[in-house]
Amino acid sequence: MSAHTDTPHGADHGHGAHDDHHGHDDGAPHATFKGYMTGFVLSVILTAIPFWLVMGNVFDKSSTTAMVILGFAVVQILVHMVYFLHMNAKSEHGWTMLALIFTIVVVVITLSGSLWVMYHMNHNMMPGMMHDMHKVP
Amino acid sequence: MSDVTALSTPGAISANPSARYYVSGEHHPENGTMLGFWLYLMSDCLVFACLFAIYGVLGRSFAAGPSGADLFDLRLIALNTSLLLLSSITYGFAMLEMQSNKVRGTMIWLVVTGLLGAGFIGIELFEFAHLIHEGAGPQRSAFLSSFFALVATHGLHVTFGIIWLIVLMAQVAKHGFIAANRRRLMCLSMFWHFLDVVWIGVFTFVYLMGVLQ
Numbered sequence: 001m002s003a004h005t006d007t008p009h010g011a012d013h014g015h016g017a018h019d020d021h022h023g024h025d026d027g028a029p030h031a032t033f034k035g036y037m038t039g040f041v042l043s044v045i046l047t048a049i050p051f052w053l054v055m056g057n058v059f060d061k062s063s064t065t066a067m068v069i070l071g072f073a074v075v076q077i078l079v080h081m082v083y084f085l086h087m088n089a090k091s092e093h094g095w096t097m098l099a100l101i102f103t104i105v106v107v108v109i110t111l112s113g114s115l116w117v118m119y120h121m122n123h124n125m126m127p128g129m130m131h132d133m134h135k136v137p
Numbered sequence: 138m139s140d141v142t143a144l145s146t147p148g149a150i151s152a153n154p155s156a157r158y159y160v161s162g163e164h165h166p167e168n169g170t171m172l173g174f175w176l177y178l179m180s181d182c183l184v185f186a187c188l189f190a191i192y193g194v195l196g197r198s199f200a201a202g203p204s205g206a207d208l209f210d211l212r213l214i215a216l217n218t219s220l221l222l223l224s225s226i227t228y229g230f231a232m233l234e235m236q237s238n239k240v241r242g243t244m245i246w247l248v249v250t251g252l253l254g255a256g257f258i259g260i261e262l263f264e265f266a267h268l269i270h271e272g273a274g275p276q277r278s279a280f281l282s283s284f285f286a287l288v289a290t291h292g293l294h295v296t297f298g299i300i301w302l303i304v305l306m307a308q309v310a311k312h313g314f315i316a317a318n319r320r321r322l323m324c325l326s327m328f329w330h331f332l333d334v335v336w337i338g339v340f341t342f343v344y345l346m347g348v349l350q
Contacts (some may be wrong), residue, residue, distance in 0.1 A: 030236065031229060031232050031233060031236065032233075033230075033233055036226055036229035036230070036233070037226075039226075039229075040222070040225070040226040040229075043222055043225075044222065047218055047219075047222060047337075047340075050341060050345055051211065051215050051218075051345070054211065054345045054348055054349060055211050062349040062350060065349055066346050066349055069341050069345050069346065070341060070342075070346075072341070073337050073338060073341035073342070076337050077334050077337055077338070080225075080330060080333060080334045080337065081334070084225055084229065084330040084333070085327060085330050085331065085334070092171065092172045092175075095172055096172060096175045099175060099176055099179050100179065102179075103179040103182050103183065106183060106186070107182065107183065107186040110183070110186045110187060110190050111186060111189060111190050111193065114190035114191075114193060114194055115190070115193050115194065118194040
């Protein structure tokens with residue numbers, strides 16, 4: 001019942017007669033044309049700017065560019081989550097959001113942990129390896 | 138109907154007739170398919186997180202071979218990205234047509250989505266063939282191994298998404314918009330948009346940052 005009331009233009013008016021057998025209760029949110037177009041336009045902008053930054057060599061330092069395009073990627077992922085995957089805190093009583101938060105925590109630990117540990121391992125192992133490399137003709 | 142829960146204790150009814158039913162006021166899905174599929178997507182997300190972590194660790198181990206800046210053609214990647222982004226919005230249009238019960242409109246947008254996905258896979262295969270032809274195959278360096286593992290896993294997902302799309306088009310053509318088909322189309326919608334989300338990570342982390350040195 002909550003899904004019906006927040007449809008702005010009444011996309012579900014045309015088939016009220018067979019409401020009982022085609023699954024309005026399947027937990028799916030109602031998508032709107034406006035929502036999809038908003039998401040699409042935002043995605044196009046958020047995709048075009050990083051490509052322009054890299055292909056046009058806009059910043060002098062590549063580390064600045066890397067940080068900026070990672071920021072754009074995070075924003076674009078959020079846009080896709082909201083407008084295309086219809087994420088909100090209410091769907092399935094919040095269980096999808098809970099699963100998403102748990103996944104994000106695990107993903108952040110996996111990525112940051114791997115990069116952090118392996119960077120330091122490479123850093124600490126390098127002198128010994130370089131020493132051996134000098135003997136190689 | 139599932140919002141109403143009957144209290145079956147006879148004593149409770151006689152004691153207080155107004156407490157015979159209560160309406161919880163919350164939206165109960167009839168089944169857990171959407172939540173279950175979401176959990177699958179989240180576990181798939183962990184697979185990609187591992188592949189991204191591997192690429193992050195090994196992405197600069199060129200073994201004196203070619204680097205991303207030597208190999209990647211960003212114009213091709215921009216084309217690929219726009220194809221996948223367009224296929225996301227066309228799938229959205231298919232879902233809108235499904236909401237207004239138009240089988241024909243849904244099928245047209247699904248065909249467009251499938252063609253855009255096939256174009257994406259075609260360009261990716263062309264890129265892979267080009268790299269392997271240049272001697273930059275997965276066996277060349279740790280960078281290329283992790284690159285092929287990550288990007289090809291995403292490509293395989295898109296390929297299976299296209300197969301699923303074709304199967305669903307046959308289902309819709311045969312049975313129309315029965316509840317099961319609506320549910321399947323919504324699952325594929327989540328899958329397809331999820332692959333687009335993963336691709337955002339791929340083009341940013343692998344291609345754009347690979348070209349930066």
